[in-house]
Amino acid sequence: xxxxxxxxxxxxxxxLAAFLGGVACGVIGVFVVLMHMPFIGVAMSHAAFAGALLSxxxxxxxxxxxxxxxxxxxxxxxPLADRGGLSPEVSLGVIFSLMMGIAFLFLGLMPGTRSxxxxxxxGSILTNTRSDIAVLGAVAAVVVGLVFVFFKEIQAxxxxxSIALSVGLPATLIxxxxxxxxxxxxxxxxxxxxxxxxxxxxxxxASAAYQLTYSMKRMFLLSAAFGVLSGWIGLLxxxxxxxxxxxxxxxxxxxxxxxxxxxxxxRRVKRxxxxxxxxx
Amino acid sequence: MSHRDETTTxxxxxxxxxxxxxxxxxxxxxxxxxVGEFVGIIGPNGAGKTTLLTLVNGLRRPRSxxxxxxxxxxxxxxxxxxxxEVGYLAQVANIDERMPMTVRDVVMIGRYGILGLFRRTxxxxxxxxxxxxxxxxxxxxxxRPIGHLSGGEQQxxxxxxxxxxxxxxxxxxxxxASLDWKAQTEILELVKRIHDERHLTTLxxxxxxxxxxxxxxxxxxxxxGLIVGDGTPDRLISTESLSRLYDMPLPVVEExxxxxxxxxx
Numbered sequence: 001x002x003x004x005x006x007x008x009x010x011x012x013x014x015x016l017a018a019f020l021g022g023v024a025c026g027v028i029g030v031f032v033v034l035m036h037m038p039f040i041g042v043a044m045s046h047a048a049f050a051g052a053l054l055s056x057x058x059x060x061x062x063x064x065x066x067x068x069x070x071x072x073x074x075x076x077x078x079p080l081a082d083r084g085g086l087s088p089e090v091s092l093g094v095i096f097s098l099m100m101g102i103a104f105l106f107l108g109l110m111p112g113t114r115s116x117x118x119x120x121x122x123g124s125i126l127t128n129t130r131s132d133i134a135v136l137g138a139v140a141a142v143v144v145g146l147v148f149v150f151f152k153e154i155q156a157x158x159x160x161x162s163i164a165l166s167v168g169l170p171a172t173l174i175x176x177x178x179x180x181x182x183x184x185x186x187x188x189x190x191x192x193x194x195x196x197x198x199x200x201x202x203x204x205x206a207s208a209a210y211q212l213t214y215s216m217k218r219m220f221l222l223s224a225a226f227g228v229l230s231g232w233i234g235l236l237x238x239x240x241x242x243x244x245x246x247x248x249x250x251x252x253x254x255x256x257x258x259x260x261x262x263x264x265x266x267r268r269v270k271r272x273x274x275x276x277x278x279x280x
Numbered sequence: 281m282s283h284r285d286e287t288t289t290x291x292x293x294x295x296x297x298x299x300x301x302x303x304x305x306x307x308x309x310x311x312x313x314x315v316g317e318f319v320g321i322i323g324p325n326g327a328g329k330t331t332l333l334t335l336v337n338g339l340r341r342p343r344s345x346x347x348x349x350x351x352x353x354x355x356x357x358x359x360x361x362x363x364x365e366v367g368y369l370a371q372v373a374n375i376d377e378r379m380p381m382t383v384r385d386v387v388m389i390g391r392y393g394i395l396g397l398f399r400r401t402x403x404x405x406x407x408x409x410x411x412x413x414x415x416x417x418x419x420x421x422x423x424r425p426i427g428h429l430s431g432g433e434q435q436x437x438x439x440x441x442x443x444x445x446x447x448x449x450x451x452x453x454x455x456x457a458s459l460d461w462k463a464q465t466e467i468l469e470l471v472k473r474i475h476d477e478r479h480l481t482t483l484x485x486x487x488x489x490x491x492x493x494x495x496x497x498x499x500x501x502x503x504x505g506l507i508v509g510d511g512t513p514d515r516l517i518s519t520e521s522l523s524r525l526y527d528m529p530l531p532v533v534e535e536x537x538x539x540x541x542x543x544x545x
Contacts, residue, residue, distance in 0.1 A: 034379070149398065156389045159381060160373060166337060167445060168364035168393030214425040216380045266378050 005239060013128045014192075017136055018231025018249070021189040021201065024140040026227030027147055028185045029206025030220050031178045034158045039092040040077055041182060041199045046099035047073035048186045049195030052120045053106035062120060063135065066190050070183030073099070078176050103195075123194025123246035125235065132191050139188040143181055147220060150174070155216055194246040204253035205230060208260035211267070226256050289351075290315045290449060290481040291336055296345035298331055305331040307505040308345070313483065315448075318475050320492045320513070321485045323502035324526055329485040330371070332502070333451045336483065337366040350448060364393035367442030367480075369452045375434060377427035383437050384422045387412055390444030412443035415477075416470060432463030439470065443478070450475065450482045456491040468493045489522070501525050 005011050032041050051069025052062035073095060080091040107117055119127070147154060156164040157174040164171035182202075189198050205226035209219045234249030241248070261267070291313040298306040306328045313319055321329050334340040336349055338359030347354045349362055367390075390412070391405045413419050416436040421429065429437060435455055442450060452471060456464040472495050475482045486492055492499070492513075499516045501509035503525055509516050523533045 034376075036376075152388075152392045152395070152401065153397065155381070155385070156392050159379065159386065159389065160375075162370055162373070163389060163441075164392075165339060166363055166366075166368040166370065167390055167441075168360060168362075170360075210378060210380070214380050214382060216385070219380045 010126055010128075011239075013130070013133055014125045014235055014245070015232065016133055017125050017128045017192045018235050019228050020133065020136040020140040021192050022205070022227030022229070022231040023224045024136070024143050024185045024227075025189060025193075025198065025201040026205040026209075026224035027143050027220055028178075028182050029202040029204075029227070030209070030216075030223050031154075031158060032182070032202055033206040033210050034216075034219075035178075038203055039089055039096070040179070041186070041202045043077065043092045043096040043099065044070050044073050044179075044182050045186045045190075045195050045198045045202075046096055046103065048183070048190050049120060050099045050103040050106070052190060052195070053103050053110070053117055056117055056120075057106045057110055062116075063187060063190070066120075066187040067184065069099075070186050071180060074176070074179035074183045078179050119194070120190055121195050122244055123190070123192050123197055125192040125245045125249070128192055136188045136192065139184050143185060144224075146177070146181065150177075151217075154178075158216070192246075193249065197246045197250045200250040201227060201230065201253055204250075204257045208253075208257040211257075211260040211264035214266075226253070226260075230256055288314050290317070290349070291483075292346075292348045293335070294346040296335060296342040296347055298335060298340060298342045305505055306335070306342070309505070309507055310345075311500065311507060311510075313481060315481055316479060317497050318472070318482045318493070318495065319484065319498045319500060320496035321483060321500045321502060322489060322492055322525075323487065323508075325487055326504075327487075327502040328505040329487070329502050330453055331505075333368065333453055333483060333485055336449075337368045337451055338362040339368075364445065365447055365449070367445050367447035367450045369435075369438050369442055369450075369455050371453050372431070372435070372458055375427050375429075379425065379427045381426050382422065383418060383424050383426055383429065384409060384413065386426045386437055387422075387440045387444050390441040394445060408446065409440075409444050412440040413437075415443060415474065416440045430463075431459050432466065435459065435463070435467055436470070439467075439474070443474065448480060450480045452482070452484045454486055454488075454491075455484070456486070457488070464491060489517075 032038055048066040048070040051065035055062045055065025076095065077092065107114060110117055153169050153174050156167065156169055157171045161171045161175065186198055193201055206223040208226050209222035212222060213219050230253035231249055234252040235245055237252065238245035238248040289312060291311065293309060293311045296306055296309045309332060321332065323329055331340065335342060335347060338354055341359070350365060352358045352362055354362065387409045388401060388405065391401065391408065395401065395405065413422050416439050418433065418436050418440060421433060426437065455471065456467050459467065468491070471482070471484065472493055474480065484493060484496070496513055499511065499513045500507055501516065501521065508525065509521055519530055519533045523530045
């Protein structure tokens with residue numbers, strides 16, 4: 001196996017991007033999984049994609065539009081999740097499809113080749129620039145830093161928002177904070193992982209970690225580790241087989257989840273409890 | 281508003297009106313609760329009992345009327361600070377079986393509000409948590425994942441969480457709903473014991489007369505967002521008042537007479 005390619009600048013950038021994206025998505029994923037709102041990530045990543053396409057069409061940096069759209073989506077989703085008359089899934093479904101529509105509208109309107117637009121859809125971790133990595137690094141640092149500083153507030157809010165409120169914690173603020181962080185993470189990872197695939201990198205590592213531990217701290221650590229691992233293995237496979245890296249990263253993260261699910265001690269507990277109940 | 285003695289009045293509500301969107305939940309409720317009282321609040325579903333509790337712990341703001349709890353008038357900032365000092369046991373919510381938190385972690389949530397932002401848990405906080413767990417008889421289960429507990433054990437853990445706040449005021453919303461008879465009686469005894477040992481002021485809400493602790497000092501009857509009766513249990517709980525409260529004809533109430541434990545009966 002010739003691995004001399006890992007000596008090149010673009011490959012080192014890719015390795016760094018996979019590390020930072022893996023950490024940020026892994027940490028955000030813990031919220032998404034524990035708060036039972038997987039659809040929020042989907043809606044958010046499509047919003048980011050639509051915003052990026054609008055920006056491209058207008059000739060701006062696509063990350064600006066992506067950030068604006070995903071933060072706007074967070075601002076709409078928050079109140080919906082809070083006190084929507086409709087069930088949040090329904091409202092999120094509506095937002096999700098609207099964002100898809102907007103994204104494809106601008107894709108259609110775009111003149112000439114659409115390779116830069118398609119890059120945002122599928123991601124291309126190998127063409128990351130230094131500034132892309134700086135953005136990703138900044139977001140990852142903010143995400144990790146906030147979780148570290150506000151761990152107890154986050155833990156309580158994730159466990160049960162009304163309980164967190166009733167002991168006097170600013171739980172609503174925490175929820176909005178988490179939504180905005182999700183938007184920022186999706187935006188920062190858009191170019192590397194791609195709008196269609198990023199959600200898998202948010203959901204899978206966290207779901208895998210969720211299978212393996214009863215400690216929330218450990219879940220954060222494991223999830224970030226799985227995110228990085230998925231990124232690195234996916235990158236290697238992508239290089240060896242000469243296939244798109246976004247796809248291999250996401251498939252790797254799914255495999256990590258499946259392995260975790262098979263070996264989950266929580267599954268054994270469930271089976272064991274099931275047997276106890278059956279025996280009664 | 282007259283000056284009340286803060287050492288004897290825990291809760292003072294004057295003519296509170298509260299509504300969610302178009303639905304009026306409280307239509308002018310006035311209630312005074314003294315320090316150390318154990319008050320049972322009963323009434324049919326939708327009477328406004330839960331709303332009354334959320335008003336007392338500052339989760340909701342009245343549209344009109346005055347509310348003062350533990351000597352604080354409840355306005356903007358006061359409500360937030362108050363919640364740290366009120367133990368509030370909300371109606372049972374389903375706990376994710378795989379939630380990555382132990383019983384001890386969950387009880388510690390009770391300390392988080394008092395601790396405040398940017399502060400880590402200290403040894404003393406864990407000592408308070410362990411003491412609360414001991415009081416509810418859960419020491420041996422402290423390290424268990426919270427999702428593995430039975431319904432009665434989860435309620436005990438929730439009570440311990442409220443105790444970890446070291447509250448003066450304890451609000452319980454249907455704490456025995458969906459529990460079997462044994463767990464129900466154990467929780468009732470526990471609540472009463474805690475009320476006495478910790479010298480708390482306790483409000484206990486239930487729609488189920490059988491779940492009303494027989495040791496209540498006082499019973500408040502609620503219906504359609506109003507208080508329709510207030511007094512000692514033996515004076516207040518009669519077939520006539522129940523017939524009115526639940527809109528059931530007298531003979532039906534007599535026939536179904538719940539096993540209420542009226543003092544002296």
